[in-house]
Every structure is written in C-alpha cells, then in structure tokens.
Amino acid sequence: MPLKRHRLAQRRRTVGHSQESLAEKLGVDRTTVVRWERAESSPQPWIRPGLADALAVSPEQLADLLDDVRDGATRKGQGTHLVEVPQCPAGSFVECRDRAAKVSISAQTWDADRTEELAAFLTADDQLAPDSALRLSQEWRTVPPPQLAQLDRGRRVGGLMAQLIRDRTEALRRMDDHLGGGDLYDLVYRELRATLDLVREATYTEKTGRHLLAALGELCQLTGWVASDAGLTEHAERFYLGGAAAAHAAGDEPLAANLLSSLAYQVANIGDPREAVVLASTAYQGARSQGTARVRAMLLDRLAWANARLGDSRETARALEAVEDAAIDEPSAEDPQWVYWLDRAEAEVMAGRCQVELQKPKKAIQLLGGVVPGYDDDHGREKALYLSWLAEAHLQDGDPEQAASVALLALKLSTGVASARGNARMKHLDNLLAPHRANLVVRTFNEKITTLCTEAS
Incomplete structure (x- = not known):
C-alpha cells in the first residue's frame, strides 16, 4: 500500500471511523473504502467534500492524503485528479465532474x-x-x-x-x-x-x-x-x-442533494444507471439528517428510479417502501419551496414508472391507472409523460390496442409542447408498437406521430 494511502487509513482511525461506518456515512460500499485505502481507486469528485468532512480535514489536506502517483494515475492541475470510472460513458461526463471538483469547496x-x-x-x-x-x-x-x-x-x-x-x-x-x-x-x-x-x-x-x-x-x-x-x-x-x-x-445540504439527485435522474435516463445509483445514494445520505420528510421522499424517489433503471428490483422496492412510509401528505412549514410539487399522487406515479422499468405491468397499470387520469390537462407535458408509461405498461401486459389508445392521448397532450423528453417518449412508444401496426389504433398512432415529425422537420 502506498504510504499516503496508509495515512488515509490512519486518519480514518484517528477520527474514530471504521471502514463500515465511513462507508455508511458516505453512502458507498465498504469495499469502496477498502479500494481507496489500497490505492486501487480514488474517491469521485462529488464524494470528496463529504469525505473531507467525515475525516475532519480541509479539501487540500484530503488531496494530499489521496495524492499517490502510481501506474495509470496522472495528476491534472492543483489538487484535482482525473478519476477513472469503470463502465462510465466516455466524453464530457467524467471531465465535467472533474472540473466540478474545483468548485466543490466549503462555505468557509x-x-x-x-x-x-x-x-x-x-x-x-x-x-x-x-x-x-x-x-x-x-x-x-x-x-x-x-x-x-x-x-x-x-x-x-x-x-x-x-x-x-x-x-x-x-x-x-x-x-x-x-x-x-x-x-x-x-x-x-x-x-x-x-x-x-x-x-x-x-x-x-x-x-x-x-x-x-x-x-x-x-x-x-x-x-x-x-x-x-x-x-x-x-x-x-x-x-x-x-x-x-x-x-x-x-x-444548504438539502439543496445540494436536490441538485445531485436531479443529475442522478438525468444520468439514469440517458447514461449508466450504476452511476445514477451512486449519485442518488450520495444525495440521500448527504441530506437525510437535515431534509424534511418531503425532501427525503423526493430523494428516495430518484434513488428508486435509478435502481429501477439498473434492474435492481430489491433496492427499488426498499426505496419505494420508504417513500410510502414518509409523511408527505401534509406540507410542512419547513419544506423548501422547490419541493412543492411532490405529493402522494406524484409518489404513486414514480412507483408505477419503476414497475414499468422492472417489467411488472399489472402493478404498473394499477398504480398509474389510478392517479394519472386525475391530472389536469393544463399540465400537458407531465400528464403526457405519465400516460406514456401507462401505455408502455399496457403493451407489456399484451394489449397493444389499449397501449396505442393511451399513447394517442399522450401524443395529443404533448403536441405543441417544446419538450425533448416528451418527444423521446412518443418515439419510444412508436418503436415499441411497430410490430403491431396491423392493428388500426396502433397504425393511427404511427401515422399521427409520423405526420408531426414530418411537419417539424
């Protein structure tokens, strides 16, 4: 073990943390801490502020504890490292996080x-x-x-x-x-x-x-x-x-957690779900002691979604059960303004969406079918998105005609709304329904979406 990583383990013991307790505090596995101390990997940039706090050191002191030069590790800038993330999408994702480490500093x-x-x-x-x-x-x-x-x-x-x-x-x-x-x-x-x-x-x-x-x-x-x-x-x-x-x-750690969990939600949708789970877990661990019940429920919802996209039904269920137990029905005076949108219906929608991702259509139809029709059409983008998952659940359940009927409602609501997410969901449904175009309703949906795409081009 390189000397400076030995000092990392020594500092952990000095502040009274075991590998298990430090891992729990940071929302990572114990084996992750072991790899840090063996110099087999480095903490990701968004974890470093929390690690510095846990070890009661400054960001600069933490950088010194971690600064081992070994095969495959290259120093970039002062106190910042490019981090190798296994299976991480190539391109700007890692680079952007590395740059973020430069501004992730303490208030002091x-x-x-x-x-x-x-x-x-x-x-x-x-x-x-x-x-x-x-x-x-x-x-x-x-x-x-x-x-x-x-x-x-x-x-x-x-x-x-x-x-x-x-x-x-x-x-x-x-x-x-x-x-x-x-x-x-x-x-x-x-x-x-x-x-x-x-x-x-x-x-x-x-x-x-x-x-x-x-x-x-x-x-x-x-x-x-x-x-x-x-x-x-x-x-x-x-x-x-x-x-x-x-x-x-x-x-404001709850706000910082909201931002990280928002990124986790995006990564779950377009990137590596494993990265999304790490981000969402980090966000929840960082704010669970300070956030209100609704804030914690929001963070758990996004953790559930990341796990569902990963295909981990057990962890998805654990997060959704915690949301179900949360007291979110009555807003608290301590709730931040940015969590105003979360209520029991939104929690049900997320639970239903997770069931679609886990290929459990009957449960998804029960959840989404019970709440989505109650949404006001004035909230066209959200209702269209939620209907798109209900349509996908019907298709998984072997009913392409009902899926296309719901998809047509979603398409009508999303028309004229400049939402890339909504457009992507409509195209996704069209692709899923493609094998069933002998059905009149399915064919109608395909014709309408094809016409809209032609007019937009």
Whole structure:
C-alpha cells in the first residue's frame, strides 16, 4: 500500500471511523473504502467534500492524503485528479465532474476567486395556467432582471435581493409547470446569468453571501431541469454540478442533494444507471439528517428510479417502501419551496414508472391507472409523460390496442409542447408498437406521430 494511502487509513482511525461506518456515512460500499485505502481507486469528485468532512480535514489536506502517483494515475492541475470510472460513458461526463471538483469547496473558503471559477464553469459553452405562464414568460423577456438594475444603482446588496431572486425562481418554476424546456430555457438562463453577475460583482456581508449562493443554487437546479427537458443534457449537467457547489458553500445540504439527485435522474435516463445509483445514494445520505420528510421522499424517489433503471428490483422496492412510509401528505412549514410539487399522487406515479422499468405491468397499470387520469390537462407535458408509461405498461401486459389508445392521448397532450423528453417518449412508444401496426389504433398512432415529425422537420 502506498504510504499516503496508509495515512488515509490512519486518519480514518484517528477520527474514530471504521471502514463500515465511513462507508455508511458516505453512502458507498465498504469495499469502496477498502479500494481507496489500497490505492486501487480514488474517491469521485462529488464524494470528496463529504469525505473531507467525515475525516475532519480541509479539501487540500484530503488531496494530499489521496495524492499517490502510481501506474495509470496522472495528476491534472492543483489538487484535482482525473478519476477513472469503470463502465462510465466516455466524453464530457467524467471531465465535467472533474472540473466540478474545483468548485466543490466549503462555505468557509468561498471567495471571489471561487466565484469566478463557478462563473466560468456555469457559462462555459461546450458542445400558473398555460396561457398566463406564456404571457408572463414573454413579459419577462422584455424587461431586464432586477439583479442587473441593482448593479446599475450600486454594488452593495442585502438579504432582500437574495429573497427576490428566490421569488423570481419560484415564478419560473410555476411557468415550467406549463411550458416545455424549449420554450423556457432562454429566459431561465438569462436569469441565471444576471444572478451570477450580481454574485460576482456586488459587495455584501458573509450572511448575505450565503443567502445569495443558496438562491443561485436553486436557480441552477431549475436551469438544469429546463435544459434537460430541452435536450441540452450536457449543459444541464454543468448547471447541476455548479449549483451543488454553490449550495454546499451556502451550507444548504438539502439543496445540494436536490441538485445531485436531479443529475442522478438525468444520468439514469440517458447514461449508466450504476452511476445514477451512486449519485442518488450520495444525495440521500448527504441530506437525510437535515431534509424534511418531503425532501427525503423526493430523494428516495430518484434513488428508486435509478435502481429501477439498473434492474435492481430489491433496492427499488426498499426505496419505494420508504417513500410510502414518509409523511408527505401534509406540507410542512419547513419544506423548501422547490419541493412543492411532490405529493402522494406524484409518489404513486414514480412507483408505477419503476414497475414499468422492472417489467411488472399489472402493478404498473394499477398504480398509474389510478392517479394519472386525475391530472389536469393544463399540465400537458407531465400528464403526457405519465400516460406514456401507462401505455408502455399496457403493451407489456399484451394489449397493444389499449397501449396505442393511451399513447394517442399522450401524443395529443404533448403536441405543441417544446419538450425533448416528451418527444423521446412518443418515439419510444412508436418503436415499441411497430410490430403491431396491423392493428388500426396502433397504425393511427404511427401515422399521427409520423405526420408531426414530418411537419417539424
């Protein structure tokens, strides 16, 4: 064992952790800790802040404990390593997380240089009712954000500005209930840039700074969510990771967990489900002692989804059972604004979707069929997405005609909504139904979606 990894084990013992207790605290397996101490692997960037806290060391001291140069390990930059992730998708995914490690720092060390790093990270350019939401989004596009007006009047800001940013973020969330990511992304991103300029250029007290960073983290989560819905998944990943750094610096661990679990949800959908499980587990472990019941339930829902995408029925069931036991029926005054959407119906939908992924159609039909018809058509994107899983469950259950009938309802609701997620689900259903096009209803669905795709091209 290299000397410095021996020091890692020694530090663990000094603070009173066994390999088992440290693994449990970080949401990883004991064998993962063993591999770290044997220098067979390195902690992933998003785990390092928690590991530093658990070992009561600074990020720099942790980097020193981990800095063993061995075959296949190459130092990149100061205190940062490229991390080898087995079976991880190639490309920007690992690179982006590695860059995120540079801004994942504690609140005590956040300064102007870190703000600049976060700004560079977030802005780098790598490859209400529906009618009122649309009207409000159009009005906001014609009026400069108040963050910029504040900079024009003077550079000293207080807590009221942080609250204003949060209030505007909440309004944008409500717009997102009715508008697709393609319709909303430019507006949300402009809001993020204005807020980022304020955090970079204004002066404020340490307390106000924490509030501003938390507000920025909330806005990053929304921007990531909207970007993902618009099909800009690499941008979304950047916003989630940068927002987690800001939330951690603000001392808001539930918000940081929300950002990491949002990334886990995206990775589960388009990447390696094993990576998604690690992210979702990390998010839940990081906030379970501070988050409210609804926050914990949201994090568990995303953990269940990641496990379902992985095909792990046992772990999916464990997470869903914990959600079912959670007290989410009555909102708490301590709930953060960003968890307003979670209720028992949403939990039932997620449970049903997980059953579809696990090829358990009868249970999925029971769950989804019981709640999805009750959703208002004004929430067209969400209802269309949920109906798409109900349609898939009917197809798994051997009823392609019923599947196509439900798919037609979903297609009608999703038409005109600029959502890459919705479009992908409709195309997915069309592919699944392709062997059954002798059926009239199935053929009708195919003809309608083909016409829509032709008109869009």
